[in-house]
Amino acid sequence: MIPSKQDILDAYQRVKPFVHPTPVLTSNFLNELSGASLFFKCENFQKMGAFKMRGAVNAIQCLSEGEKQKGVVTHSSGNFGQAVALAAKTLGIKAYVVMPENAPSVKKEAVEGYGAEVILCESTIQAREASSEKIIKEKGAAFLHPSNNLDVILGNATATLELLVDYPDLDVVITPVGGGGLLAGTALSVHYFGKNCNTLAGEPIQVNDAYRSLQSGRIEVNETSETIADGLRTHLGNINFPIIQKLVSEIICVEENEIINAMKLIWERMKMVVEPSSAVALAAILKQKETFRNKKIGIIISGGNVDLKNLPF
Amino acid sequence: MIPSKQDILDAYQRVKPFVHPTPVLTSNFLNELSGASLFFKCENFQKMGAFKMRGAVNAIQCLSEGEKQKGVVTHSSGNFGQAVALAAKTLGIKAYVVMPENAPSVKKEAVEGYGAEVILCESTIQAREASSEKIIKEKGAAFLHPSNNLDVILGNATATLELLVDYPDLDVVITPVGGGGLLAGTALSVHYFGKNCNTLAGEPIQVNDAYRSLQSGRIEVNETSETIADGLRTHLGNINFPIIQKLVSEIICVEENEIINAMKLIWERMKMVVEPSSAVALAAILKQKETFRNKKIGIIISGGNVDLKNLPF
Numbered sequence: 199m200i201p202s203k204q205d206i207l208d209a210y211q212r213v214k215p216f217v218h219p220t221p222v223l224t225s226n227f228l229n230e231l232s233g234a235s236l237f238f239k240c241e242n243f244q245k246m247g248a249f250k251m252r253g254a255v256n257a258i259q260c261l262s263e264g265e266k267q268k269g270v271v272t273h274s275s276g277n278f279g280q281a282v283a284l285a286a287k288t289l290g291i292k293a294y295v296v297m298p299e300n301a302p303s304v305k306k307e308a309v310e311g312y313g314a315e316v317i318l319c320e321s322t323i324q325a326r327e328a329s330s331e332k333i334i335k336e337k338g339a340a341f342l343h344p345s346n347n348l349d350v351i352l353g354n355a356t357a358t359l360e361l362l363v364d365y366p367d368l369d370v371v372i373t374p375v376g377g378g379g380l381l382a383g384t385a386l387s388v389h390y391f392g393k394n395c396n397t398l399a400g401e402p403i404q405v406n407d408a409y410r411s412l413q414s415g416r417i418e419v420n421e422t423s424e425t426i427a428d429g430l431r432t433h434l435g436n437i438n439f440p441i442i443q444k445l446v447s448e449i450i451c452v453e454e455n456e457i458i459n460a461m462k463l464i465w466e467r468m469k470m471v472v473e474p475s476s477a478v479a480l481a482a483i484l485k486q487k488e489t490f491r492n493k494k495i496g497i498i499i500s501g502g503n504v505d506l507k508n509l510p511f
Numbered sequence: 512m513i514p515s516k517q518d519i520l521d522a523y524q525r526v527k528p529f530v531h532p533t534p535v536l537t538s539n540f541l542n543e544l545s546g547a548s549l550f551f552k553c554e555n556f557q558k559m560g561a562f563k564m565r566g567a568v569n570a571i572q573c574l575s576e577g578e579k580q581k582g583v584v585t586h587s588s589g590n591f592g593q594a595v596a597l598a599a600k601t602l603g604i605k606a607y608v609v610m611p612e613n614a615p616s617v618k619k620e621a622v623e624g625y626g627a628e629v630i631l632c633e634s635t636i637q638a639r640e641a642s643s644e645k646i647i648k649e650k651g652a653a654f655l656h657p658s659n660n661l662d663v664i665l666g667n668a669t670a671t672l673e674l675l676v677d678y679p680d681l682d683v684v685i686t687p688v689g690g691g692g693l694l695a696g697t698a699l700s701v702h703y704f705g706k707n708c709n710t711l712a713g714e715p716i717q718v719n720d721a722y723r724s725l726q727s728g729r730i731e732v733n734e735t736s737e738t739i740a741d742g743l744r745t746h747l748g749n750i751n752f753p754i755i756q757k758l759v760s761e762i763i764c765v766e767e768n769e770i771i772n773a774m775k776l777i778w779e780r781m782k783m784v785v786e787p788s789s790a791v792a793l794a795a796i797l798k799q800k801e802t803f804r805n806k807k808i809g810i811i812i813s814g815g816n817v818d819l820k821n822l823p824f
Contacts, residue, residue: 218537221534223531223534223556224531226558242782243536243781243782245539465784466819469555469556469560469784469815470782470783470784471778471782471784502782506775506778506822506824511819
């Protein structure tokens with residue numbers, strides 16, 4: 199039971215007034231290097247710097263009026279916290295963001311800068327969940343999961359909808375995969391709006407839970423979080439996994455140095471600030487060129503929130 | 512005697528097939544910070560990473576068939592060398608680029624990577640000119656000046672033409688000013704395609720020859736080249752200066768720390784790699800907010816060719 203084409207179109211009507219219609223950029227150099235035609239959908243230029251704005255805006259609007267009055271809560275040390283904060287501010291509702299106390303102060307300030315209330319907790323999943331539960335009970339706030347929420351997934355799907363409206367004859371769309379919310383949304387849009395188009399993903403081999411999940415047929419978890427692609431350390435959920443199982447052709451695992459190399463190529467050649475997670479898709483293309491040769495490939499550049507003082511090159 | 516509207520439209524027909532129609536990006540954060548509405552025309556995403564591709568493509572196409580067969584020569588250690596190299600390669604003609612022997616090897620390799628022949632010389636203006644003269648005499652190559660060439664200026668003008676087609680009601684268009692080729696082209700397009708629109712420029716106070724030239728009414732030169740905005744160290748020429756005198760409202764001088772601050776804002780908030788020279792226009796807006804308050808402002812982001820290993824932040 200996957201969502202319908204109309205579900206995505208409805209999400210797009212909700213999301214469109216509040217997001218940037220991000221540009222699609224190309225690079226002759228990277229086309230030659232890859233042997234394919236690459237179309238980069240630049241969600242790093244999205245509001246708050248990542249595709250996550252789309253899912254947050256859609257999910258908040260799908261709440262009832264009563265729920266909206268009580269606000270929303272999420273736990274995230276990354277882009278989804280900022281997305282919920284900005285989306286809630288934009289839509290005039292209260293947001294609570296649970297963050298680990300050891301999160302970089304720049305991330306905490308970004309969430310607060312968008313007007314959300316930050317609740318600090320210990321840096322464990324148990325503590326995060328307990329803090330979120332407390333807000334849900336005390337404030338009546340609605341919980342928004344960063345990736346395992348159907349309305350978030352449908353919001354995310356709108357990036358690929360825009361891409362396929364502009365470039366309807368893509369052979370492949372590829373994204374990075376972490377929690378699975380971007381990949382599931384992308385796969386849905388490819389399914390409904392593509393023409394003989396396949397969805398693939400790139401994943402750091404260090405945290406390749408999604409790759410292993412597709413192999414085993416059940417949700418696998420990671421033993422480590424040691425990857426530079428800090429947005430991809432999470433695992434799949436029961437809502438996005440069935441969509442990914444049904445609609446994703448292949449997940450390609452890449453090494454850390456391949457991620458850094460791809461990131462550097464995008465910065466140097468495309469003049470874009472992209473976070474390491476975003477470079478994983480290009481790394482996968484460059485690693486497995488034979489899969490992509492002479493194809494028209496859409497790449498979702500997921501975000502550009504990176505600490506300029508801590509670059510890997 | 513300034514060029515006509517039709518001259519710009521003709522240039523656009525020549526340039527259009529060979530350049531990217533670069534996107535225009537916006538940032539709520541920078542709008543709020545400046546108190547104005549800013550529309551960034553992203554020529555850092557242009558082929559070879561700078562607006563200079565437009566001028567080079569136009570100027571080469573304006574040569575006679577006989578001239579084209581003998582090739583083109585320029586002297587440049589910066590973006591124009593790369594632009595001539597790539598434009599010549601694209602158009603199937605030979606290019607010679609005279610570069611100072613102390614130019615960073617990465618820049619030399621970039622020019623060679625686009626297929627041009629690099630001629631090294633001492634790092635003085637005299638040596639550059641002598642080397643260029645030699646190529647002109649020996650090879651019969653046509654000399655292309657980076658900024659003081661009317662066909663280069665008309666090619667550069669096409670960036671602002673595109674911007675004003677998309678945003679016809681801009682109140683101001685602002686660029687950095689170095690050699691004057693971008694500023695003169697911008698001012699021409701604003702003159703013909705804008706509606707009550709003014710052209711302004713930002714310039715590093717360390718090398719504010721253009722500012723002083725507008726004051727004195729003659730072409731001034733710089734005593735120093737000490738600015739981080741390495742693309743803006745050159746001075747105006749006899750072809751672009753009259754256009755700038757006639758059509759540019761004001762040049763605003765900015766300090767080095769203001770340039771670095773503006774550059775960091777663009778990188779962090781807009782996720783774009785821009786070179787220091789490109790940040791000078793935003794620095795001018797932030798320095799002199801009262802000039803720009805509540806106005807719709809086009810900003811030409813001139814380029815993104817920067818050494819990632821040598822960032823000022």
